[in-house]
Amino acid sequence: MSEEEKHKTDESRRQFLKNSGYFAGGLVGGGIIGSVIGWQIDDTNETKNQNEQANQGNGPNFNRALKFFKNRGVFERLAVATERIFPEDDHGPGAIDLGVPYFIDHELAGDYGNNERIYMSGPFHEGTPYQGFQSRLRRKEIFMEGLRVIESESQKEFDDSFVNLEGEQQDEILAKFANDEVNLRGVQASTFFGLLREATLAGAFSDPLYGGNTNMEGWRMKEFPGSQMSYMNEIENEDFVEMEPRALYDHLH
Amino acid sequence: MATTKDKVDVVTIGVGWTGGIIAAELSKAGYNVVGLERGEDRSTEDFQMMHDEYRYDLRHGLMQDTSKETITFRNNLDELALPMRQQGSFLLGSGVGGAGVHWNGQTWRFLPYDLEIKSMTEEKYGNKLGDEYTLQDWGITYDELEPYFYQFEQVAGISGEDNPKGAPRNNDYPTPPMKSTPILDLFKEATKNMGLHPFQMPSGNLSENYENPDGETIAQCQYCGFCERFGCEYGAKSSPNVTVIPTAKKTGNFELRTHSNVVEIIQEGGKATGVRYVDVLSGEEFIQPADVVVLTSYVLNNTRLLLQSNIGQPYNPETGEGVIGKNYCYQILPGAAGFFEEKKFNTFMGAGSLGATVDDYNGDNFDHSDLDFIHGGSISITQTGRRPIASNVTPSGTPSWGAEFKKNAIKYHNRTLNVTSQGASMPHRNNYMDLDPTYKDYYGNPLLRLTYDFTEQDRKLHEYITQVCAEIMGEMGADIIEEAEMSEHYDIVPYQTTHNTGGVIMGADSQTSAVNNYLQMWDSESLFVVGASAFAHNGGYNPTGTVGALAYRAAEGIQKYLENGGGQLVKSKSKSRLT
Ligand SMILES: Cc1cc2nc3c(=O)[nH]c(=O)nc-3n(C[C@H](O)[C@H](O)[C@H](O)COP(=O)(O)OP(=O)(O)OC[C@H]3O[C@@H](n4cnc5c(N)ncnc54)[C@H](O)[C@@H]3O)c2cc1C
Ligand code: SF4
Secondary structure (H helix, E strand, O other): OOHHHHHHHHHHHHHHHHHHOOOHHHHHOOOHHHHHHOOOOOOHHHHHHHHHHHOOOOOOOOOOOOOOOOOHHHHHHHHHHHHHHOOOEOOEOOOOOOOHHHHHHHHHOOOOOOOOOOOOOOOOOOOOHHHOOOOOOOHHHHHHHHHHHHHHHHHHHHOOOHHHOOHHHHHHHHHHHHOOOOEOOOOEHHHHHHHHHHHHHHHHHOOHHHOOOHHHHHHHHOOOOEOOOOOOOOOOOOOOOOOOOEOOHHHHO | OOEEOOOEEEEEEOOOHHHHHHHHHHHHOOOOEEEEOOOOOOOHHHHOOOOOHHHHHHOOOOEOOOOOOOEEEEOOOOOOOEEOOOOOOOOOEOOOOHHHOOOOOEOOOOOHHHHOHHHHHHHHHOOOOOOOOOOOOOOOOHHHHHHHHHHHHHHHOOEOOOOOOOOOOOOOOOEOOOOOOHHHHHHHHHHHHOOOOOEEOOEOEOOOOEEOOOOOEEOOOOOEOOOOOOOOOOOOEOOHHHOHHHHHHHOOOEEEEOOEEEEEEEEEOOEEEEEEEEEOOOOOEEEEEEEEEEEOOHHHHHHHHHHHOOOOOEOEOOOOEOOEOEEEEOOEOOEEEEEOOOOOOOOOOEEEEEEEEEOOOOOOOOOOOOOOOOOOEEEEEEEEOOOOOOOOOOOOOOOOOOHHHHHHHHHOOOOEEEEEEEEOEOOOOOOEEEEEEEEEOOOOOEEEEEEOOOOHHHHHHHHHHHHHHHHHHHHOOOOEEEEOOOOOOOOOOOOOOOOOEEEOOEOOOOOOOOEOOOOEEOOEEEEEEOOHHHOOOEOOOOOHHHHHHHHHHHHHHHHHHHHHOOOOOOOOOOOOOOO
16 A cells, blocks of 8 residues: 555544544443554534534433454444445444444344344254344354454455445455455355344434434434424324424333 | 142133133123133233343243244255244244234234135135145135124224225224324325225224223224334223233133143043143142143144144144144235435334225235235235334445444434235145254243245235235335335244144135034044134234134134034034944
């Protein structure tokens, strides 16, 4: 990589992290990510505001911690991949600002990651495309395997870490997964990618109780008002009705 | 060793819509009834945290746990069937109320044509489809079934209005139609302009507070938009839990046993005498003896439990002989999506059966002389409450992820409408169910194996009705219209409908059907098999209105059987294989 290219990559990394604000908690304590990618926190206020908002002003958002991923590098890789799937744009935040990586972390640690409701008895065969999910792996294993190969493919293709690549390069890598052009052990690459995509959307649009859809921003983008109790008075309205969204939180508080 | 319980008059296997109806009717008539339900108890109070798309829609919070029990599936006889490891194409219910808790409530009567499809088709068009299609009459006419349809509609309080092309009614719907909305009005206007006959979809989400003939109250629907796949926190959706189950309980003659998974129907001397079940919490096994055993465990388990208990002759696709597992049908889904550049709709509001329909292309309501398929389907627009995780509709050509995907998924979220049809599904000799030779459930019993693919008839029907849907969408003024496409083979993954039918079909002849028109088994007089398993094919509507009617008919038959002290209620056209 030429100096110029490297510079560009650093610029885009900086841009991405500034927008995200979600690494802050770790970085303040002199985090590994900071040293790995050579980035120092430069706008603590912006970050703090976001965390406070997410937590209704009651100090830090303690939900922003990891219960599945052990290695920050892997978690960051996941985060970057979700942002490519659902990027920030004029409409509003992308996956990272919506808390999607935390959502996925939390889900992988529980029923979802453990395939709790999936039939897991063998024998296992690949099957036809019409026979659906046939992997012997649990979703948490599929994510780990997928994220591992994302990194090895990035090294192979571009001689650099996935998180350091240009956006288009990252897309190239992800497209290989979507199109089954790489091999994973125990699962098809497209199955992993399908899960990643689905989980990203679920994190962007599920009730904020799950750790994603920060401040209901996902819902706001779609003008979806969340959990309203009744549309009796609006259902016949000729015009589009804009409403402040409500979350399940309101059912208890 | 299984512990044997005291004998009862009637035991139901499963307590969903059909089990609940049987329990209510028989317990009201003074018989003691035990309902065995594998899942947990639940009622309106358990539905307070319902507005959670992730938990109840994506993660199937109210439905069958496929880690314990599922089916295996293959497209054809030459393939190796593999487990449906998670639910997809259809969503099986579990727990008190069954899928009746999380259904939509679209409540239809099959057409007179449906019940006599073979005779009426042959009379008019000859043997149009050929012998590979195992079309059969149902052994009952619409006129005979009419009162039972009304009985179900009254209990469920169905809200609706006259359908000029539908099955004739002797009574109005118990409650007036739901509110109309700009989305529905657009469809009604467009179809009227095309000379079709729109009307408001008959709904189990009630337009007003209602007290049913059993004294149960159903509340007025709030159009809350969390209906299909969710339980109703208002008690406004007609479900077994707010109607027939409380009715049965009030009689004092009904005992509901939850967490009770039936594993065998016990058959002695050619008669069912009880069931064996496992208490899934304690692991203990019990035998529940009964004069009448009623199989009300939904289409798939109705078929499986018979095969597992060696009752009735399994269907053999090679020879066409046998009946159990025969005539499995599904639902064909023609349709068109319309993208509106200038218009936003309140798609997030809605109710499970808030919709408008035309029946001009259903059944034999249009001439098929020059067409190479039979039947058709109801064509509807619905406003069921669009939710943001599951619905990310984009015009084709949009990538499925990344910047453009996001842009379009957001842009079109409230700018897309769908006109869809519940297309009829005709039986084919190769589409059937039997037991899987390899895969087992949690209790060590073989899984049901489904062999199913779309047929030529399905494709032609799909193509034709899709054209009509697209025309309607054009008339509605959509800027981009996209026609539904049928996958190359039936796919078990994407949700289509939970309208599985057949396997224990009804008919007038014990050689070709499993149950008579009271849903009493030809091969076991004390065993009644209730559900869409009795459908000899699937019609152009959602099934439950017809399932409910058949359940009331069966309840009457069971009562007759008990009063008579046994015996077949109907004489078979040909002699039973066993006698
Ligand atoms: C999402 C969804 C939407 C739907 N919308 C509509 C609609 O709008 N209109 C329509 O007409 N239909 C609709 N349906 C279909 C409708 O729900 C079913 O037709 C109806 O519930 C069938 O009633 P049933 O009694 O046969 O089965 P269910 O209601 O499913 O009840 C069967 C019961 O048997 C129990 N059971 C199964 N096996 C055993 C066993 N071995 N031991 C003990 N218990 C057992 C199950 O746990 C379950 O509770 C919908 C279904 C779904 C899933
Ligand atoms: S839409 Fe109506 S019937 Fe359906 S859950 Fe909401 S309030 Fe109940």
